[in-house]
Amino acid sequence: MKVLIVDDEILVRKGLSMGIDWDELGFDDVKEASNGVEALAYAMEHEPQLVITDIKMPKMDGLELIEKLKAHCPDTIVIVLSCINDTDYVRQAMKFGGAVDYIPKLSLSTEELAAIIKKSKKLIKFSEGALEDSLSKPKVYLTKSVEKAIMNGLVELNKEKIISSLEHLFDALEKDQVQIRNFMEWQELLAIFSSFAKKQGGNIQEITCDKKLPVTFLQDSRNIYHMRERWFIFLEAYWSYLKGVRVKQYGMEIEKTINYIHQHFNDTIKLGDVAEYVGINENYLCKLFKKETGSNFIDYINHLKINKAKQLLKEGKYPVYLIAEMVGYNSESYFSRIFKKVEGMSPKAYQRQNDR
Structure with missing residues (x-):
């Protein structure tokens, strides 16, 4: 064969x-x-x-x-x-x-x-x-709804929402008597926490549980019940670490601003809407954002949108006009101008360059 x-x-x-x-x-x-x-x-x-x-x-x-x-x-x-x-x-x-x-x-x-x-x-x-x-296909336990609830809990700093989502996930696994060797989705779940930590300027590799890195700590679980217990130990360590990263990096107002921008990157983001969400004056928000991040408010948004666009361009599945819409630009020509300003080349040139 x-x-x-x-x-x-x-x-x-x-x-x-x-x-x-x-x-x-x-x-x-x-x-x-x-x-x-x-x-x-x-x-x-x-x-x-x-x-x-x-x-x-x-x-x-x-x-x-x-x-x-x-x-x-x-x-x-x-x-x-x-x-x-x-x-x-x-x-x-x-x-x-x-x-x-x-x-x-x-x-x-x-x-x-x-x-x-x-x-x-x-x-x-x-x-x-x-x-x-x-054919009996493996059942998906880490569903879209579970992923979304966990991500929302992280963005909102809502620990209870994350706990509830993990409880729901492991309740389903235990109900179906899933063997731990058949639950490889824990790695995809860990990726959610890893990705969010990176967005906050941290690194999940800096966290230890029982003197082990998170991936090793979770991988060493004996069964689903043991893994459930270890996930909540990891969550406590992760939460403490995240608080330290956030306090070290930004104040509360800019933290909320950045969370809002990341949640709405595919929309047209207006300074007034963000200022209202954060609860401070627009001019003060601009000055504070520049002071804490080192970047202008508009530049930060454009760089985020362009980075998202670059990922989509590399996939080669979508035309440029559609990618412009997907990252929150109403005009393809404006998107192309911003892209060239940030990357030094047009979106189409970038796509050709990455079409290996």
């Missing part, structure tokens, strides 16, 4: 191709591809039984590859390689039946990788119709 490993990072590809005993798993032909275009060309000619693919890649990303594999190689089983910040993409890949499982890149042992591959291999013997009837 043939397996194809698709990832633009050579170390990831080699780690999978050389770190797994493929012969023992029944695969005698292991090939690699560095992007979706190469992978699709190989798959259409050789029809591998198993494809393991990353999501974010140049030329053709994993989602497009999965869609094309469904059309041209319907019997091929697909497993998604998941980075810690790929939650939405993984959910999309699995929601539409294109992928049967996912492999988190972070802290997964060779034994766990082999177990996922063995489970997926059992599906190869099914016909396409039988596969649709027989």
Whole structure:
């Protein structure tokens, strides 16, 4: 049987191709591809039984590859390689039946990788119709609503909201008697806290729980009940750390201003609206913002919007006019002017440069 490993990072590809005993798993032909275009060309000619693919890649990303594999190689089983910040993409890949499982890149042992591959291999013997009837996809516990509630709790500094969301999550896991080895979404959950800490000028790696980094502390959980307990220990440590970062970095007014800007980056942000939200005079807000952040109010907003736009441009999925709207600019030409001012090139030039 043939397996194809698709990832633009050579170390990831080699780690999978050389770190797994493929012969023992029944695969005698292991090939690699560095992007979706190469992978699709190989798959259409050789029809591998198993494809393991990353999501974010140049030329053709994993989602497009999965869609094309469904059309041209319907019997091929697909497993998604998941980075810690790929939650939405993984959910999309699995929601539409294109992928049967996912492999988190972070802290997964060779034994766990082999177990996922063995489970997926059992599906190869099914016909396409039988596969649709027989396939039991992993249930998603870290849902959009849970993610949103946690993010809102962080932005609002509402610890009770976060506790409630975590309680709801672990209640569902315990009710379904989920084995800890099957709950890899904890890594995606940790990414939410990590991302927010970075936005506040902190780093989750500076936090320790029982003298361990958070990822190690949580990974060492014996079962779901133990992990639940450890998540709340981590939350206490995280909350204390976050308070220290916030106090050290900004005062209350600018902290609220920055939170508002990040929440509404895809809208037209007006100084008057922000000043009213914060509860201070517009002129005073401008002076205070410059003093504490070192940046003008408008420059800060534009840099944030342009950074969001750059992420969308790299994906290569949307036209420039739509990206302008998505980051809160009503005019494509104005967006292009601001983009060029910040980046030194037009959005289209930036997109071409990153279309490797």
